[in-house]
Amino acid sequence: MALPGRPVRAPRADALPGWVFRLGSRAEFDQMARVYDAGTPLALPHLIFAIDRGQADKVYFIHSRRFQFHEQFLKARDHVSEFARASLNDNYRSPQRRYLFGTLAWRAQAKAWAYEFWEGDQLTPELLALANKRLGEQFFAPLVFKPNSAAQEAVGQGLKLALLTQAEVISQQGFLPLNLGQAVGRLRVLAPGQPLDDLEPDDIALLQEVPLSLPPVAGVLTTRPSTTLSHVNLLAKGWGIPNAYVREVADWLALDGQWVQLSVQRTGVTLRPSTAEARTAVRRPGAPKVWPQPDLKRTALLPLGEMRAVDRQRCGSKAANLGELTHAYKRGALRGVAPVPDGFCIPFADFAAFMAQPEAQQALRAAQAEPGFAQSRQVRARALAQLREALVALPLPDGLAARWQATWQRQLAGDGVFVRSSSNSEDLPGFSGAGLYTTVPNVKQADALPLAVKTVWASVFNAEAWEARRWHGVPHDKVVMGVLVQRAIDARASGVMLTVNPFDPAQSGVSYVSAKRGLGIRVVEGKRQAEQVLYVKRSNAIQVLSRSDDPVALLLDAQGGVREQAVEPGRAVLSDDLVRQLARTGEQVRSLLGHGPQDIEWATDAEGRIVLLQARPFVQGSLK
Template sequence: MRPLPASRGLTRPSLIVLTALGLLTASIAPAAQAQTARKPSPYENQRPLRPDEREARQAENAKHAGPAFLGQITSQAEFQQLARVYNAGTPLEIPHVLFVIDRQRGDRIYYIDTPRYTLHENFARERRLLPGQDKDTLIAQYKDPNRRLLFGTLSWQRDLPGYTYEFWEGDRLTPELLALTGERLRATFYEPLRFKANSTMHEQTAQGAGVEYVTQEALLREQTFLPLNTGRAQGRMRIVASVEDTPDLAPTDIVVLDEVPVALPPVAGLVTQRPSTLLSHVNLLAKGWRIPNAYVRDAVAALREHDGQWVELTVTSNGYQVQRIAKPDVSATPVKTAALPLPKPDLSVKAIKPLTGMSTRDSRHCGVKAANLGALKSALPPLASVPDGFCIPFAQYAAFMAQLHVPERIAALEQRPDFASDATVRRAELAALRQDIVQAKPDPALAAAWHDSWQKQLQGRGVFVRSSSNSEDLPGFSGAGLYTTVPNVTQADALTQAVKTVWASVYNFEAYEARRAAGIGQDGVVMAVLVQQAAASDSSGVMITRDPFDASRRYVTYISAKRGLGIKVVEGKRQAEQIMYSSWSKAVQVLSRSAEDTQLVADAAGGVREVPIEGSRQVLNDALVARLATVGSQIKLRLGNADQDIEWAVQGDKILILQARPYVDGSR
């Protein structure tokens, strides 16, 4: 057949437009659907029409030319006559037609004039196929195996290419109903079709019916664009092979990378040409910085002509645009960053604090990370548990820095014009400062207390030594990935060194630059240290307690997962398994399976090592996904009902919670 027309991006040399692969839905705005391939319930945010509304709809329908439905589609022209198209005029454009099968009337099929009827329900009620106005009758058409009506959608998938048919992800299809649908479509549609499974449940149904199917993951794999954070920025575009080898990155740079880096100083915008998890540290920082951030396939080649040029980058839900601009005169209009106040630390608490017994109020001397975990330790069982640990409070850090005269040293550096103006100078001076901190000897009594708590409370087992500063996990500044974590510390001398390493990470270049860009005063930063028992996790990852693509979907949990320890998930250097779970539909939707062929495991001698992954790449089963989502809901409830970004691990049958911070959504 001749492919359906699809528009092309603008091709002027100074303008590049690329839009996402779109996957149709029946009843929502297309911005979220393009990224998640979800097909929400037609009754999800709808209500039945009132009599006056129905009369108005009928009057409006009378104005439409052509039939309200067809019993068969014999040509492309007939399909287009009935089709609705979201995002017309872009490559996201995908025509789709709603259909209804009436099992009470000899399995009669109706291909609906889709622009005329917003929902299957509206057509069915108008045609008196759906008696009554009650919601239960409607819901039965999605849940009851003996239902009268089947509600589906037929679409043209440009990137297959070909037609697919699908159902809402929560539809409790049986193999018999799916087989019936395929039979009726084949008998009444002019081209071959493939079933598109919108949940793992649908995949299992298709297997039971012996029906070949296309997965959401397969379609999303062809996606050439993903908006990780929408927005607009002006800056100098730089194609960078490695952030680590590019010490002169500036806040005015728009960076194009081969993959998501482990760490990144503040920049004006970010484009990567390999997909990664939405919850990598760098992506979370981009949200906090409110900078445009996108995955674009073959971005280096597509944007090569703009390398070194001043451009405006715009990232929207449907695509991105790069346009040349004149270099802004920044000296004429200096940018003033509004200062971000930090929580004032309480330095009166000097003793080590066990996690058990801590509450959120303890953030005053141990930071939000440690305090949240302490509060959750008693609140989550039996759903989940928090590995035991203890906090070395702010006061011990402050005393050590005072002993080394670090505040005076930083104040002197900030008075130097070269330090203030040259990022290369700042990087070198901060590296020297970190080295001095790590090499200095702490108070022997303090070090002995750390070792004593490690031996008595944690039985000298391997621990993760982590940051818990007053400049991370804040509602407007996550600080994700800015400070150092030392994994699987197993020796006493290594514990002392790890604590100093975490203290020194206050002056990691990326952390200093991020605070500087946010207007955070460097003299207000203090660091507590969380020493927490290591978990030999089978799988681990991160979850958000709402749909990150659509803030209105509060009943959705987004989960990223990989096998082994979770360091690779938050680094985001390879694509994780990505799952969406709806507490409404109970459907599990797979956006991607893990792209990893190795995993990290704890080394008996300390630290971590990489080992090959054997067997299936699938990380989570449906039951575990549902359990994780339930735990996420409880954490959100316990932490003020604000959406959370949660690090988790699974050990055997146990769910472990390693961190919970406010989810910062910097979209604009």
């Protein structure tokens, strides 16, 4: 017994037994446990365990500050120096294995003791039932099972075990770091629907809804969960600024308008008062290193199936990349997918001819001559909105509309089309341009095509596009817009995939997939939570990070445009087979297009086939 007033000293790690067969209290657990991220909201006290089926299912709770791995424990217990690797690996895959190896932890935010296994462990119902029974008999408190893959979750559900899923862990922690880093800036608290036009590069935006886009700022906080592939987060990655979802921000609202320091780390998000003097020098990312010089001489419309990488000089990287993938499919180098939806590209030359009209030049000069245009984002936003209206109202040069409509009928049989941007200032290494320009969905009437093309052209002057180019030092007068007219796909599910782990880019062999039912517009908007999963190639395991919370799906409307259809929130969008097919497809796309990790938009058609809709380099700027 400790004397009154004397501190109780914890036993030295090497003075404790290497393992015990029963844990009777939290104190006994703490003596043997390691703690990851101690002192942070993600502190995780845990120890490893083994169940030996060759010794009447004996449970070993292992001193995890002495033995970091199960293999180390076995060597010490059996007094051997080496085990056959294949034999050890069988204990994660074989139903006839001798050992069950796992981890047991206190999950403070869930207020639960949870046991778990490596994500690649091919647990059978019999093995999981055995682990649940024996651990429950030898541990002092009730336990829940934390599955680390979709397959494990299905086994646990089949046994009707109490589960703690990874999606629940993420939702309970109350924050999600989307882009790590630090920044000093002026905090700006914006209510839903409040214009973003007056945000400045040294502002830290605290947003109560996820916007479709955002001008360059010093940092971003949102109070609604989003996905790592929302347009706003892709922009944050490209700018190299911190970005996080934080549920509870009441204590920060009083700092509105003040200088603050924001820190987004894997283990938490902090915001505290600072001063303008503490601000680090504002760093501009610089213009993209690869900048296609536009070819404005050739005016022929380009069928997607005939386009190659070199055609980015005539039609932009978006269309050229899809042309490369179409060519790869035709020659058998892209397998396991449907053909890229057919289409054609209206080249840069048509945009240049339209903008060369005296009326277009006059409207552009008038916008830039607006008093305060060079100094104020708000003035620029108003002037650019008026410019877009003027451009859309202008007539087209003679013959353009008829040429487009004839090609639409001849090549695509007049089917509904998406009219999409493909400028020389998007989908580039170092500058993704995600969400900056406009797409007009499901155009079905011939007379609507010219209006849709002019709308995409005018989006060169979207306020967010102007600000992003200004921040990167991209000359506005060098920007030209190609337009991809592409057959619409009535998608059953759609989403985005990365060929890298966005939470840990250094980890190899990991793919990230986000998805929703119907068309994928809302996946990249980020306004509602998408289903998100990670696929680990080494273990062939899938981990569910979140289920979709969107109560509606967007579908093609028979009259043109899109319509909403009610769906059941939370229902799984992605099957395990589809995730693995997508990961294999992503590897092929990365190999075909190069430029490092790829950001890929995909859909599934009525037959369940994967359809590729876009592929571009995944841009992640250097963080402050």
